[in-house]
Amino acid sequence: MKDGTVRTAIDTGCGVASWGGDLLDRGILTVSLAPRDNHEAQVQFALERGIPAILGVISTQRLPFPSNSFDMAHCSRCLIPWTEFGGIYLLEIHRILRPGGFWVLSGPPINYQRRWRGWNTTMEEQRSDYKKLEELLKSLCFKMYNKKGDIAVWQKSLDNNCYSKLARDTYPPKCDDSLEPDSAWYTPLRACIVVPDSKFKKSGLTSIPKWPERLHTMPERISMVHRGSASSFKHDDNMWKKRIEHYKKLLPDLGTDKIRNVMDMNTVYGGFAAALINDPVWVMNVVSSYATNTLPVVYDRGLIGTFHDWCEAFSTYPRTYDLLHLDALFTAESHRCEMKYVLLEMDRILRPNGHVIIREHDYFVDGIAAIAKGMRWECHKEKTEKGDEMVKVLICQKKLWYASNKGSR
Numbered sequence: 001m002k003d004g005t006v007r008t009a010i011d012t013g014c015g016v017a018s019w020g021g022d023l024l025d026r027g028i029l030t031v032s033l034a035p036r037d038n039h040e041a042q043v044q045f046a047l048e049r050g051i052p053a054i055l056g057v058i059s060t061q062r063l064p065f066p067s068n069s070f071d072m073a074h075c076s077r078c079l080i081p082w083t084e085f086g087g088i089y090l091l092e093i094h095r096i097l098r099p100g101g102f103w104v105l106s107g108p109p110i111n112y113q114r115r116w117r118g119w120n121t122t123m124e125e126q127r128s129d130y131k132k133l134e135e136l137l138k139s140l141c142f143k144m145y146n147k148k149g150d151i152a153v154w155q156k157s158l159d160n161n162c163y164s165k166l167a168r169d170t171y172p173p174k175c176d177d178s179l180e181p182d183s184a185w186y187t188p189l190r191a192c193i194v195v196p197d198s199k200f201k202k203s204g205l206t207s208i209p210k211w212p213e214r215l216h217t218m219p220e221r222i223s224m225v226h227r228g229s230a231s232s233f234k235h236d237d238n239m240w241k242k243r244i245e246h247y248k249k250l251l252p253d254l255g256t257d258k259i260r261n262v263m264d265m266n267t268v269y270g271g272f273a274a275a276l277i278n279d280p281v282w283v284m285n286v287v288s289s290y291a292t293n294t295l296p297v298v299y300d301r302g303l304i305g306t307f308h309d310w311c312e313a314f315s316t317y318p319r320t321y322d323l324l325h326l327d328a329l330f331t332a333e334s335h336r337c338e339m340k341y342v343l344l345e346m347d348r349i350l351r352p353n354g355h356v357i358i359r360e361h362d363y364f365v366d367g368i369a370a371i372a373k374g375m376r377w378e379c380h381k382e383k384t385e386k387g388d389e390m391v392k393v394l395i396c397q398k399k400l401w402y403a404s405n406k407g408s409r
């Protein structure tokens with residue numbers, strides 16, 4: 001797909017994220033996802049390589065992404081039992097794929113006729129798994145798109161015709177309306193089909209503009225957001241262009257290959273990431289689990305991100321990001337947990353010599369600077385691009401330091 005139709009992907013069971021790394025070079029942004037299991041620090045390895053990755057597992061809770069978001073999902077030898085437990089794991093892939101999105105599978109049981117050996121199973125077992133998989137995918141309205149050698153590709157239905165034709169007592173059942181499709185923060189998995197909202201006609205893979213037009217086109221799902229409108233989207237997009245221009249003056253490393261792994265800790269529409277699109281960075285866009293859900297807009301623009309509650313640890317290893325950006329997070333959420341805990345978590349995930357851009361109400365800035373000094377960050381307080389009195393920009397660098405050994409022997 002070289003024509004910009006596929007722009008975002010998720011690799012479940014990513015290993016060291018070579019699939020996502022290869023696609024990144026082709027202009028496709030992948031969230032590589034794996035737990036810390038017997039494969040050890042695979043996600044840390046991926047982030048060390050400068051490839052977007054987060055810790056995560058398909059298990060009992062929904063993945064922290066909205067519905068109908070990824071253009072493509074992939075599993076290579078991830079051995080997730082897709083057809084077990086009423087198809088609950090595959091139903092989660094179905095939920096997060098956008099209409100028309102691709103489901104790419106390799107490893108058992110694909111091409112079991114030639115590849116069944118070496119997985120502690122028999123050809124008969126794998127044949128039966130493959131048949132079950134085919135049936136389950138059909139009952140979720142996926143269609144076989146292509147199959148060649150060791151790789152099989154299915155496509156999620158582009159419209160709702162197939163779902164409306166499913167029998168009333170279809171299995172797996174359709175989810176009832178009480179289950180919010182985008183609720184994905186500590187939301188238990190349920191073995192039911194999330195049918196896409198038919199009101200969104202332009203969010204399917206073939207109706208959404210192709211990359212890169214997609215980045216600056218107002219997504220129709222902005223209408224789900226309170227006050228989301230064409231003018232608020234345009235305004236946000238222009239505002240971030242100006243802010244990034246200013247931030248590059250305050251932090252000249254931004255836009256150079258010294259900064260690669262970037263997190264926008266509380267984005268609205270992904271404007272910070274969009275304004276950095278021509279730079280050698282990738283941005284993990286985080287939408288607070290307590291804020292308005294704007295993550296579908298981020299995905300519709302062809303950017304990637306996750307939900308998170310900043311009163312908790314983020315699903316990553318220590319020292320994995322080069323730059324953290326935060327815009328009025330404390331103004332919005334300081335009543336929920338103490339500022340020092342958020343700052344300590346930022347210190348954990350920031351690489352030594354990494355940078356932080358904090359844009360906050362002046363009321364918080366000196367308090368933040370005092371805690372930052374205690375963590376041995378070097379900070380300078382700057383004006384915003386508009387020279388506001390009430391809002392300031394704090395630019396900090398985490399210093400490389402070692403604990404003294406004195407008294408430890």
Ligand SMILES: C[S@@+](CC[C@H](N)C(=O)[O-])C[C@H]1O[C@@H](n2cnc3c(N)ncnc32)[C@H](O)[C@@H]1O
Pocket residue numbers: 012013014015016033034035037039042056057058059075076077078079080
């Ligand atoms: C054999 S490795 C394959 C890695 C890589 N896809 C490849 O083909 O080289 C299996 C991968 O699946 C991941 N995995 C296993 N169960 C998982 C689950 N329930 N959710 C997410 N990842 C899982 C493992 O952590 C590991 O990354």
